[in-house]
Amino acid sequence: MYICICNALKDRQLAEAANDCNSVADVFKKCGTRPQCGKCLNDVADLIDNARAAQGEMVLAAE
Ligand code: FES
Numbered sequence: 001m002y003i004c005i006c007n008a009l010k011d012r013q014l015a016e017a018a019n020d021c022n023s024v025a026d027v028f029k030k031c032g033t034r035p036q037c038g039k040c041l042n043d044v045a046d047l048i049d050n051a052r053a054a055q056g057e058m059v060l061a062a063e
Helices: 011-018 024-030 041-062
Strands: 002-004
Touching: 002 011, 002 041, 011 024, 011 041, 024 041
Parallel strands: none
Antiparallel strands: none
């Protein structure tokens, strides 16, 4: 499913990029693009939050 229509970025691609990024700008940079209309920014921020939560769960599971 497309999250960012302006840059034709799909949820899977953005979620993968979000794993290594700390900001929305970093996610777009990793994808080789930059935000345009801005409508997707909250969704991209949610992907970063989800990635951080998943990484926290992995840390807790390893303890
Ligand atoms: S939908 Fe992502 S910048 Fe427009």
